[in-house]
Amino acid sequence: MKYSITLLAISCATLLFSQTTKHYCAKRDAFSSNQVKSNSLNIAQIVETERYDVHFYALDIEMNNLSTNVAGTGEIHGTANVTLDSVLFELFNSLTISQIRLNGIPTVFSRNNSAVKVPVNITAGQSFRIAIDYAGTPPNGVSNPLGGSGMTNASSPSWGNRVTWSLSESFAAYEWWPCKQSLKDKADSVSIKITVPNACKAGSNGILENVINLGNGKSRYEWMHRHSIDYYLISVAVAEYVEYNVYANPVGSTGPVLIQNFIYNNPGTLPNFQNDIDETVDFIELFADLYGPYPFQDEKYGHCMAPLSGGMEHQTMTTQGYFTRGLTSHELGHQWWGDNVTCDSWADIWVNEGFASYSEQLMLEYLYPGDEIGNMNDIHNNVKSQPNGSVWVEDSLNEGRIFSGRLTYDKGAAIIHTFRFMMNDDIAFFQALKNIQTDFKNGVANGLDIRDYFQAASGVNFDDAFNEWYYGEGFPTYSARWNVDGSDLLLKVTHTTSSSTPTFTNPLELRFTRSGAADTVIRVDINNNTNYYTIPNMSNVLSFAAIDPNNWIINNSGSIIRDQTMLAGIDELNTANAIYSVFPNPSNGEFNIESSELGNNHLIIVDTRGRQISEMDFQKDGTFDISKEKSGNYILQITNDKGEKRIKTIVKN
Numbered sequence: 001m002k003y004s005i006t007l008l009a010i011s012c013a014t015l016l017f018s019q020t021t022k023h024y025c026a027k028r029d030a031f032s033s034n035q036v037k038s039n040s041l042n043i044a045q046i047v048e049t050e051r052y053d054v055h056f057y058a059l060d061i062e063m064n065n066l067s068t069n070v071a072g073t074g075e076i077h078g079t080a081n082v083t084l085d086s087v088l089f090e091l092f093n094s095l096t097i098s099q100i101r102l103n104g105i106p107t108v109f110s111r112n113n114s115a116v117k118v119p120v121n122i123t124a125g126q127s128f129r130i131a132i133d134y135a136g137t138p139p140n141g142v143s144n145p146l147g148g149s150g151m152t153n154a155s156s157p158s159w160g161n162r163v164t165w166s167l168s169e170s171f172a173a174y175e176w177w178p179c180k181q182s183l184k185d186k187a188d189s190v191s192i193k194i195t196v197p198n199a200c201k202a203g204s205n206g207i208l209e210n211v212i213n214l215g216n217g218k219s220r221y222e223w224m225h226r227h228s229i230d231y232y233l234i235s236v237a238v239a240e241y242v243e244y245n246v247y248a249n250p251v252g253s254t255g256p257v258l259i260q261n262f263i264y265n266n267p268g269t270l271p272n273f274q275n276d277i278d279e280t281v282d283f284i285e286l287f288a289d290l291y292g293p294y295p296f297q298d299e300k301y302g303h304c305m306a307p308l309s310g311g312m313e314h315q316t317m318t319t320q321g322y323f324t325r326g327l328t329s330h331e332l333g334h335q336w337w338g339d340n341v342t343c344d345s346w347a348d349i350w351v352n353e354g355f356a357s358y359s360e361q362l363m364l365e366y367l368y369p370g371d372e373i374g375n376m377n378d379i380h381n382n383v384k385s386q387p388n389g390s391v392w393v394e395d396s397l398n399e400g401r402i403f404s405g406r407l408t409y410d411k412g413a414a415i416i417h418t419f420r421f422m423m424n425d426d427i428a429f430f431q432a433l434k435n436i437q438t439d440f441k442n443g444v445a446n447g448l449d450i451r452d453y454f455q456a457a458s459g460v461n462f463d464d465a466f467n468e469w470y471y472g473e474g475f476p477t478y479s480a481r482w483n484v485d486g487s488d489l490l491l492k493v494t495h496t497t498s499s500s501t502p503t504f505t506n507p508l509e510l511r512f513t514r515s516g517a518a519d520t521v522i523r524v525d526i527n528n529n530t531n532y533y534t535i536p537n538m539s540n541v542l543s544f545a546a547i548d549p550n551n552w553i554i555n556n557s558g559s560i561i562r563d564q565t566m567l568a569g570i571d572e573l574n575t576a577n578a579i580y581s582v583f584p585n586p587s588n589g590e591f592n593i594e595s596s597e598l599g600n601n602h603l604i605i606v607d608t609r610g611r612q613i614s615e616m617d618f619q620k621d622g623t624f625d626i627s628k629e630k631s632g633n634y635i636l637q638i639t640n641d642k643g644e645k646r647i648k649t650i651v652k653n
Helices: 006-013 043-049 269-291 325-333 350-367 371-383 405-423 426-439 447-458 463-470
Strands: 052-062 070-080 084-090 096-102 105-107 110-112 115-122 127-136 151-155 162-166 189-197 201-203 207-213 218-225 237-239 241-248 257-264 301-305 318-320 341-343 443-445 476-485 488-497 506-514 517-526 530-535 541-547 556-562 580-583 590-595 601-607 612-618 621-625 632-640 645-652
Touching: 043 084, 070 084, 084 127, 096 115, 115 127, 189 201, 201 218, 201 241, 237 257, 237 301, 241 269, 241 301, 257 269, 269 301, 269 325, 269 350, 269 426, 318 325, 325 350, 341 350, 350 371, 350 405, 350 447, 371 405, 405 426, 405 447, 405 463, 405 506, 426 447, 447 463, 463 506, 463 645, 476 541, 488 506, 488 517, 517 530, 541 556, 580 645, 590 601, 590 632, 601 621, 612 621
Parallel strands: 052 189, 257 301, 301 318, 341 443, 476 556
Antiparallel strands: 052 070, 070 127, 084 115, 096 105, 096 127, 110 115, 151 162, 162 237, 189 218, 201 237, 207 218, 241 257, 476 488, 488 530, 506 517, 506 541, 580 590, 590 621, 601 612, 601 632, 632 645
């Protein structure tokens, strides 16, 4: 998703006609204070929802383009995982429920704010069908004490068209329809029927199977999506639209793929955007080459216009405010990264947004070569505008943090670029991406899953890289001293860091100008804060031109000095930071930590949702036990008495 605060919307309107303008205004850099909210359920209620799996949602609702009012029926079809005496789902408490039917029979129910509970008597493996008749006005950011943007009505400031549209990410689906808000429980399919005034069209997920004129000035648009889908990707958009369609032929598709666009019914809108929309064909064909076949090729891709400052990647039909190359390619990239493969918790939103942002970079690299250089430079500069922050989201209920433009989007894209550089093999890099899309199809993945696939495809160990760049904070500043002694180039490369991560270990490129030869780029491995290298057959070096000349690493360049005192055979002490070994890993629960240095160490263990499991001190080594915790990945935050911080990970079987 790319979305911005209201304050940025005005500037966006001035950029609609430029194809080359940087589109940072479309990013979700921040939220207003009333938009930062928590999930509506408490822990006990969330546990209740995990007792069943959703297979199918059906919505049959009536809407218009003049208000956010919604009325109709929502159905939840599911299967019990254990014996159930009740089924709990969410519906915002301002929406009234007139009746609930269990397997077609009216039944009683109870409400506790937005938690709705239906009594049942079913055993594990049994299926059920709950139909909820409801109506009302979804909340907005003013009336909803938790904030909210589930359903919005507004007029386009540029074109004047009025639209009602949904935007449920991350916790707002329940604000307009009854559902279970769990990333890990994708529905197998969804039916969405929307009754609207005849002057309007209604866009949604999947295939438009029917448009039925009801004979009362209203028509019903019947959409069917037959792919796995997360709750927040189900959408509606209603406006006076015209339909504009084009077709693409991406590799791996059995036939042409429809790109179905619902554009404002305004004489100037389609002519203004038509060429930009047509570029979607090039983008979808490119991404199919890089990521694997378009996941929803048997249905469509498309856009519904709405007056938002950016876009939202609703599965098979993005809701989008305007069309620039960056925005359109970002939202399309989400169909692979976020829709087909979804983050398994909001802490790992990088799986969605980091890869969608990197899709912009790849679009420029392959289709508009040369433009990607400035784009990555802008990304790095934004990341470096503040010294700290990790890509992994520790506070996964804070939407402002989840959708940080600097960290989730830009640093997220930048570290993918770095990991690609570490692989040093584009065939392996893109094969890893294709393997992820295949193996996690219709499912969820976290950062460690991505790490493992990068390692498997390349043979490169990414453990430290993920601890430093994904879970860790900040970035390095590199400085260098150099000299030529005989035919040898002598190098001393040091780095300091901007935040709590003490050391960044990764390859690094160094560029030198040489007499009688082209500039030479040398690739070295950075293993410590101070590193020494001797490069033979480099007697003709004239100058040390640049550190990281191709911008693979988020970094600042410090001093570069020729030091005539550096001579071959004279070594300086290499002072390494404390190194921690975690074993066995994976573990059945009990594991050990050993430090390379004597001293006091403080350990905090958190799960991937950011929940602290335990906290304790140890000396040079210690034994720890998480056997009572669920299987999965855990983050170890270790701080020594020097204030140095290390991030490690452990997998509990």
